[in-house]
Each structure stands twice: as C-alpha cells, then as structure tokens.
Amino acid sequence: MEQTQFDTSKFMSEIIQKNIETILKGIFKFGKDTAADIQVKTLYAYKTYLTRAAKKYGEVKTLIHRTNPINLYEFYVYTNLKCDKDIISAKDINDLMRYNTCNMVLGSGGTGKSTLFKHLFLSSLMHTDKIPVFVPLRNVNGTDHSLIDCIYEELVTLGFTLEKDYFMQSLDKGVYIFLFDGFDEVEDSRQTKMIREIDKLTCKYNENYYLVSSRQSDSVSMGWDGFSELTMLPLTKEKSIELIEKLPYDNEIKDGFLKKLKETLYNDHESFCNNPLLLTLMLMTFDEFADIPQKIHVFFGQAFDVLNLKHDAIKPYKRPKKTDSDNLGSDGFTKILETISALSYLENKVSFNSSELNDYIVKAKKIERLDFNTEDYKSDLIQAVCILVLDGLKYIYLHRSFQEYFTAKFINRQSEDRQKKILMKILSSGRVTRSEQVLNILFDQNRAMVEKLLIIPLLKEFCEEITGLNVEEIFEYYIEKNYEKVRFEIRVYSDGHFAIIPRLYVGSHKGSIVSLLFFVNSVYFRYELPANAVSKIIFDSIEKLESFLSLFDIRDKKLLEQVRNKKSVAFSIEPVRLISAMRSDSYLKRDIIKCFSNITLLLKNTLNIFKQIEKEHQEIEIIADDLFDF
Numbered sequence: 278m279e280q281t282q283f284d285t286s287k288f289m290s291e292i293i294q295k296n297i298e299t300i301l302k303g304i305f306k307f308g309k310d311t312a313a314d315i316q317v318k319t320l321y322a323y324k325t326y327l328t329r330a331a332k333k334y335g336e337v338k339t340l341i342h343r344t345n346p347i348n349l350y351e352f353y354v355y356t357n358l359k360c361d362k363d364i365i366s367a368k369d370i371n372d373l374m375r376y377n378t379c380n381m382v383l384g385s386g387g388t389g390k391s392t393l394f395k396h397l398f399l400s401s402l403m404h405t406d407k408i409p410v411f412v413p414l415r416n417v418n419g420t421d422h423s424l425i426d427c428i429y430e431e432l433v434t435l436g437f438t439l440e441k442d443y444f445m446q447s448l449d450k451g452v453y454i455f456l457f458d459g460f461d462e463v464e465d466s467r468q469t470k471m472i473r474e475i476d477k478l479t480c481k482y483n484e485n486y487y488l489v490s491s492r493q494s495d496s497v498s499m500g501w502d503g504f505s506e507l508t509m510l511p512l513t514k515e516k517s518i519e520l521i522e523k524l525p526y527d528n529e530i531k532d533g534f535l536k537k538l539k540e541t542l543y544n545d546h547e548s549f550c551n552n553p554l555l556l557t558l559m560l561m562t563f564d565e566f567a568d569i570p571q572k573i574h575v576f577f578g579q580a581f582d583v584l585n586l587k588h589d590a591i592k593p594y595k596r597p598k599k600t601d602s603d604n605l606g607s608d609g610f611t612k613i614l615e616t617i618s619a620l621s622y623l624e625n626k627v628s629f630n631s632s633e634l635n636d637y638i639v640k641a642k643k644i645e646r647l648d649f650n651t652e653d654y655k656s657d658l659i660q661a662v663c664i665l666v667l668d669g670l671k672y673i674y675l676h677r678s679f680q681e682y683f684t685a686k687f688i689n690r691q692s693e694d695r696q697k698k699i700l701m702k703i704l705s706s707g708r709v710t711r712s713e714q715v716l717n718i719l720f721d722q723n724r725a726m727v728e729k730l731l732i733i734p735l736l737k738e739f740c741e742e743i744t745g746l747n748v749e750e751i752f753e754y755y756i757e758k759n760y761e762k763v764r765f766e767i768r769v770y771s772d773g774h775f776a777i778i779p780r781l782y783v784g785s786h787k788g789s790i791v792s793l794l795f796f797v798n799s800v801y802f803r804y805e806l807p808a809n810a811v812s813k814i815i816f817d818s819i820e821k822l823e824s825f826l827s828l829f830d831i832r833d834k835k836l837l838e839q840v841r842n843k844k845s846v847a848f849s850i851e852p853v854r855l856i857s858a859m860r861s862d863s864y865l866k867r868d869i870i871k872c873f874s875n876i877t878l879l880l881k882n883t884l885n886i887f888k889q890i891e892k893e894h895q896e897i898e899i900i901a902d903d904l905f906d907f
Contacts, residue, residue: 293323295406296452318439323408325436331402333435334395334411340557340584340675341526343663353396354520354553356389358382358507365507367393370400370454374486377505379479382490384509386678386714387554390490393509394458397488407454407486414471415462415628415671424474428455434669451484460491462627462677465706472501479503492713502847511551514543520553521560534563542569549576554676558583572721573714577682581611584662584675598661599653609647611686613654614664616641618683622715623702627680628671631655678714685718689726697730704731704789720800725897728890735793736887752870752877753859757852759783759791764849767822767840768813775822775840776813779872781852794883801886814868828858828865 300319336346358365358373366372373380384390394411401409410428417427429441437444447453455478463471479487480503489504512520521535534542542550542559546569549555558580559569565583570576600610617637621629629637638651658665664679665672674680688699703715720727742758743751756763760781768776783791816822819841826832829850839846859866870877 290324292327292402292406292408293320296323296408296450299450299452300447315443319443322437322439325438326432327402327408329435330409330411331399334398337392337395338666340554340561341524343666343675347525349392349395349399351525352520352523353392354512354516354523355393355396356512356516357510359510360505360507364510367397367509368400369404370397371404373397373488373507374405374454376507378483378485379487379504380489381501381504381506382488382509383493383506384490385492385552386681387552387676388509388511389553390492390509391458392553394456394488394490398456401454405454408452409454409456411456411458413462413668414457414459415673416669417467417471418462418464418626418628419630419633424471424478448482449484451482453482453485455485455487457487457489459627460489465625476502512553512556513551514538517543517550517556520556524557524560526560527564530564531560534560545569554678574682574685574718574721577679577718581664581679581682584664598657600649600657603649603653605647605649605654609645609649610654610657610662611683612645613638613641613647614658614662615683615687615690616644618680619687619699622680622684623699625706627677628668628673630671634665634672681714682718685715685722688715688719689722693726693730696726700727700731704735704792716796717800725894729894732793732797733887733891733894735790736797736883737891739790740884740887748877748881749866749870751880752873753856755876755880756781756873757856760852762849763852763855764847766845766847767836768845769840769843773817775816775819777816777822777825778813779869781873781876782849794879797886798879798882802882812872812874814872825865828862829854 297316297319300323301316335349337349338344338346339352355366355368358367360376363376365376382390382393398409398411401407410432412428412431414427416422416431417424420426422430425445429437429444432444457475460468460471475487475489479485487504518535518538521531521538524531538550546559549559549569555576558576561583562569562576562579565579570579598605598610605613617634620637620640621627626633634655635651638654642648642651659667659672664675666675688696691699700716716727743754746754760783762782764780764782766778766780768778770776814825816825822840823837826837831848831850833848836846836848855869859869
C-alpha cells in the first residue's frame with residue numbers, strides 16, 4: 278500500500294508541474310495577488326487536493342472489509358466496456374479518452390461503476406498529464422447547489438484552498454478530467470437541470486474530458502448529445518476467478534469456493550457470478566449456506582443474514598445491537614429496515630442526512646407500531662449490521678441493491694390495496710428499468726400477486742386498445758402512443774456510405790406500458806431485448822440520404838451541409854410524423870419496422886404471455902373456489 282501511495286505522490290507532482298503554467302495564465306490576468314503568491318497557493322491547493330483524493334479513492338471499504346478500508350488494487354479487477362460493436366478497455370483511462378472526450382458509463386446494480394471510476398481517477402494520475410476531479414453527483418441532493426458549486430465543494434472538502442473565482446478561470450485551459458459518479462442517484466426533480474448543466478459545462482469548456490456513470494434510465498437516454506454510451510460488460514468466468522483469487526478472505530473457504538466456481542458454479546449461476554457484488558456475496562454466504570439459491574430474494578436474504586452475523590466478514594465476531602435492550606428482536610429490526618428502505622426508495626432517496634434518517638426511522642416506528650430508541654437503531658444500522666455507511670455527512674446503503682431488496686420485502690407484506698398503489702407508483706415513476714431490481718425481486722417472491730395486481734390488468738387494458746389491429750398497425754399505435762420523440766442519428770463513413778440510426782425516447786408521462794412490456798419480457802423469457810434500434814438504414818449516396826430525409830420534410834440546409842462535410846449529425850421528430858411518413862411510403866415502413874424488429878418481437882411476446890397467464894389465473898380461481906366452497 279505504501280508503494281502505491283509513493284507512486285501516486287510522484288505522479289501528482291509531475292501532473293501539477295505540467296499544468297501549472299497553463300492554469301496560471303488565466304489566473305494572472307484575473308487575480309490581484311502577486312505572481313509568486315498565486316503560484317505558491319496554486320501548487321499547494323492542487324497538491325493537497327490530489328493527495329487527499331488519491332487516499333480517499335485509493336483506499337476503500339468493501340462488503341468484506343466494512344470497518345477498515347483497504348487498497349483498491351488488492352481486490353479490483355477491471356472489466357471492458359462496449360459501445361455498439363466497439364470494445365474499449367477500462368484498464369487505462371487513455372483508451373476512454375481516445376474514444377471520446379465525453380463518455381457515459383452505464384451498468385446495472387453491482388457491476389462496479391463507482392469502483393471503476395475510482396480506478397479511473399487513479400489511472401488519470403498514473404497515465405495522463407491531466408488533473409482528475411471525482412464528483413459524487415448525489416451530493417447535490419437536498420441542496421440548491423449548481424453543478425459548479427458541487428464540483429468546487431468537493432475540491433474544498435479535500436483540501437483545495439484556491440478561491441472559487443480562480444478555479445473558474447482555470448476551466449477553459451483543458452487540464453481536467455471530470456468523473457461525475459452516479460447520475461442515477463440524483464433526485465428525479467434535479468435530473469433535468471443536471472443534464473442541462475453537464476451539457477453546458479461540456480460545451481463551454483470542451484477542452485476537458487468528461488465521464489459520467491449511471492444505471493440505465495430514461496433520463497440517461499435523453500439530452501446527452503455528444504456523449505458515447507459505454508456499457509460495462511459482465512465478468513467473464515476468467516475475470517470472476519481472478520476477482521475471488523484477489524479478495525482477502527479465509528483461504529480454506531476461498532479455495533473451496535474457487536473449486537466450485539471453476540467446475541460448475543459459473544455455468545449454473547452465470548447471472549450471479551458475472552456481477553462483482555453478487556459474486557462477492559456468494560463467497561460470503563458460501564461458508565454459511567452450502568447451496569446457492571436460484572431466486573434472487575432468497576440469495577439477498579442469506580447475504581443479509583451473513584452481514585447481520587458478522588461485523589466484518591473476515592472476523593468471526595458478532596457485535597451486539599444496542600436495540601437488543603429494547604427487545605426489538607431480529608424480526609422487528611428487519612421490519613423497520615424494510616419500511617425505511619421503502620419510504621426512501623419511493624421518494625427516490627439514495628442518501629440522507631442524519632435528520633432525514635431520523636425522520637424515516639420515526640415514520641417506520643409508527644407504521645410498524647414498534648417502540649425503541651431511534652438513536653440506538655441508527656447506530657445499529659451503521660455499526661452492528663453495517664447496512665448503512667456514513668459518507669461525509671450523508672448516510673448511504675452499503676449497496677443500493679439492499680435498498681431495493683428490503684423495499685420488495687416491505688411491499689410483499691402489505692395489504693392488496695396498498696400493494697396495488699405502490700406498484701402503480703413505481704411503474705408510473707419510470708423507475709422500472711433494467712437496472713432497478715424491486716419488481717424483479719418482488720416477482721421472485723410473489724409472482725401471483727405481481728401478475729394479478731399489475732401485469733394482467735394493464736396488459737388487458739392494452740390488448741383492448743389494439744383489438745382489431747394487424748401487426749403493423751399495432752406497431753404504429755404503440756410507437757405513437759408511448760413515445761415522445763424519435764431521434765435519427767446520421768453517421769458518415771469514410772467509404773462514402775451513410776447510415777441512419779433511429780432511436781425512441783419515452784415521455785416522462787408515457788413510460789408505464791413501455792416499462793411494463795420490457796419487464797414482462799425479461800421475467801418470462803429470461804433475455805433482454807435492446808430498447809432501441811437493432812439495425813441501421815444504409816445509403817450509398819448523399820442523394821439517396823436526402824431523398825430519405827425529404828420523407829420527413831427535413832430540409833435543414835445546415836444539417837445537410839454538415840453531412841456533406843463528413844460530420845455525423847442528428848435530428849428529432851415527433852412519432853406522429855414518423856407514422857404519417859410510414860403510411861405514405863411502403864419502403865420506409867419496411868425499413869423502420871426492420872430497424873425496430875426488437876419492438877415487434879416485444880409486442881408479440883407480450884400478447885402471447887398475456888393470454889397464457891390470464892388463462893392460468895382463471896384456472897387458479899376455479900380451483901380456489903372449489904376448495905373453499907363450504
């Protein structure tokens with residue numbers, strides 16, 4: 278660990294020396310202090326920030342080491358990223374910088390996005406001459422801070438001593454790599470503003486490099502022109518083995534787990550083993566539970582039991598809870614945690630200050646009709662069970678997947694009327710994405726309830742709306758009713774060819790049926806259909822491309838001029854214009870439906886499964902009526 282600290286310290290000095298003159302050019306013109314004073318202040322400010330940031334992001338707590346941080350590279354295993362057909366290595370940040378100056382890194386829960394960004398921060402120090410700035414975007418929650426405020430506050434928190442005006446003057450010098458971590462953790466009400474602020478920052482200071490991490494969501498898919506979308510690839514079997522080999526853990530347990538992982542475990546449980554979080558939890562539960570459960574909610578239950586038993590997973594020690602004196606019991610403790618999780622999840626809160634956490638605990642006490650000391654319970658969450666950790670002045674879950682797991686458990690034990698209201702709230706909020714696990718866990722826990730209260734009534738309504746329509750008409754109806762805009766990206770290739778790639782954007786008030794259909798497809802057919810176009814429309818001449826654009830009455834001279842100058846551009850239209858053009862040109866209709874063959878398959882799958890589950894529930898009702906007909 279000391280060697281790593283020594284190396285990063287050496288790299289920091291080199292980075293600061295390489296950039297100091299560039300930074301000072303703007304500051305000299307702006308500042309009133311003497312040149313010598315400013316240079317001393319600037320050197321000190323950046324060196325202090327980078328030293329503290331390298332320590333903070335280079336030494337981290339993990340599921341296994343929850344009390345004392347360990348060096349990131351004692352356990353970190355990098356994974357590759359994918360954009361369309363391109364595979365980009367995440368081992369060296371230079372590969373991402375060469376790919377694009379603005380990159381969005383997408384991944385589901387537990388894939389290690391934040392860990393990757395910490396690695397990229399350190400990689401910036403070791404392999405570039407840029408100054409990395411790591412910004413957890415959730416810090417804007419509960420404040421009126423702008424993005425710039427958030428960046429500067431993060432710098433100051435880690436020892437940056439230059440005045441804000443001096444820092445602002447340095448932004449146009451192209452010396453920074455900004456790593457904005459966790460866009461999906463920004464409160465819903467702040468996300469649109471955050472997108473605008475990031476867009477403004479990247480346009481105004483376009484000499485810098487920008488990376489944003491997030492789970493996939495509708496907000497991520499809108500308003501990010503200029504950003505390449507890179508998806509984190511799952512762990513291969515080899516990477517999974519490498520991760521387990523590196524994790525500091527009981528050697529006897531680890532050797533037994535590795536043996537099973539190499540033989541059959543990865544193939545039998547690939548969806549668990551290719552996710553760093555779930556793979557680590559599998560190792561932790563291996564000593565307590567011989568078998569790995571097939572259902573995700575059983576697996577998370579076992580994982581929580583292990584966390585509850587051991588204060589630190591490498592130490593066979595159980596710390597007594599303060600709330601034991603209140604006779605809360607394990608069941609009562611868990612119910613309160615479930616309620617806190619549901620309350621915060623439904624408010625889209627992924628972090629909260631001490632006062633907010635107290636409020637959630639007090640509300641949970643009333644809902645569950647349990648009495649105990651609030652401060653003792655809060656202490657137990659952090660010190661005994663370690664399901665929450667203190668990050669600065671905010672409390673966050675050890676991992677968001679636990680918030681989702683306990684939320685699902687809370688919903689599962691509510692009355693049917695309350696369950697229906699909560700399910701509809703989740704669906705209408707647009708949070709039913711591939712990255713959110715609440716509905717998936719709930720489906721595993723209580724499939725019949727999710728079908729009865731959510732899937733059957735909404736699909737029945739949808740089927741009634743499309744009665745009498747043929748396949749093409751159903752496609753047109755679905756697109757027009759559920760999407761807000763269609764964006765066409767025009768790509769120009771060096772061989773003289775052009776490509777049109779269409780993309781659909783869900784409206785904030787229209788996403789329920791779209792989310793439901795993709796959810797239905799994932800839980801019944803066990804594979805993920807891409808949300809956007811699966812093929813391109815290719816043109817071998819500019820004339821044919823212009824003819825295609827004329828179908829939408831696109832006669833933007835500036836856009837066409839950019840295409841002629843070999844620049845990739847984009848334009849958007851409303852779905853009604855797309856449908857109108859499709860109805861007037863059979864070739865266009867054929868090409869668009871081919872591009873969105875994933876959507877036609879989605880609709881076909883949904884209609885087939887609806888008939889099946891509706892019939893199954895009717896049969897269940899008949900059997901139940903006969904059974905209870907006294």
